[in-house]
Amino acid sequence: MNAAENAQHVRLLTPAELAACIKLFRETRQWSQEQLADISGLNVRTIQRVERGLSASLDTRRALAGAFGAEDIDAFNKPFAIPSEEACKAAKEKFDSEHVTLTTLPLTTGKQLAKLAEICSIDMSEPGFELPREADQTFAVLVDYFRDYRDCAPDYAEAQKFDVYDEMQSLIDALKKFGVSLRYAERKMHVKFGAEADSTPMPVNILYVIAFPLGKEPEQFATPKSAGVRL
Structure with missing residues (x-):
């Protein structure tokens, strides 16, 4: 047996593995079992049985x-290359060496977001799933507003900040209505x-603001250790 054969086993997916794939693909698209049934032409009971x-x-x-x-409608009927336990372990070790895992916290108020803007110098704000167009636009407006405020927060009087809190809150509430x-x-x-090689690294506080499906928020997420950042 050669190294490639050692690293993976080529076989059909088991019913349990197929179930995990179908559920993952469905939830990633935010489809209900009923929606998947309509799109596939199957009945809901069949979807439930598969999952x-x-x-x-x-x-x-x-x-x-x-x-x-x-593209291939027989994709689920063909053998898959299933990594061996050793290959999975090696891949995990490589992933862990290249990524850092961060703990996520709920972001629910405009005042909370404004205070975060005041203490961060860089942000990585993005949806964690494919948003519907209206929700995507609302999220983009929130991110733009957040960045504008971050850049000029020192110029605001304390009383003026309440308008900022309210504006951010209205956008957060709008996103919640979109799920x-x-x-x-x-x-x-x-x-x-x-670009200078001898430039001195500067300490920064990076803020990640991520959009997730309501009710399916993860407690942690991984990000590359050397990710690009937004000033």
């Missing part, structure tokens, strides 16, 4: 592959500014 890890026919697997936009929840995390690191 419980029960057997699925060749035609059912084809319908599901088509629903998720697979979007905000979480944040902070990270302290040193960043070099400019």
Whole structure:
């Protein structure tokens, strides 16, 4: 057996593995089981059976592959290269060496977001899933407003900040109505500014503001140790 064969096993997905894939693909798109049934042309009971890890026919697997936009409708009927335990361990070690895991906290008020803007110098704000257009636009408006305030926060009198709190709160509330929840995390690191090799790294506080589906917010997320940042 050669190294490539050692690193992976080529076989069909088990019903349990297929169930995990289908549920992941469905939830990533924020589809209900009923929506997946409509799109695939299957009935809801069939979707429920598949996601419980029960057997699925060749035609059912084809319908599901088509629903998720697979170019090959037999994608779920063909053998997959399943990594060995050793390959999975090596991949995890590589991932851990290249990423840092941050704890996320709820972001629910405009005042909370404004205070975070006042103490961060860099932010990484982005949706953690594909947002519907209106929600995506609302999130973009919030991020732009947040960055504008961050850049000129020292110029605001304390009484003036209440208007900022209210504006941010209205955008956060609008996102919630779209089924979007905000979480944040902070990270302290040193960043070099400019192209000079001998430039001195400066300490910065990076703020991550991430949008997640309401009710499905993770407690942690991983980000590359040397990620690009937004000034």
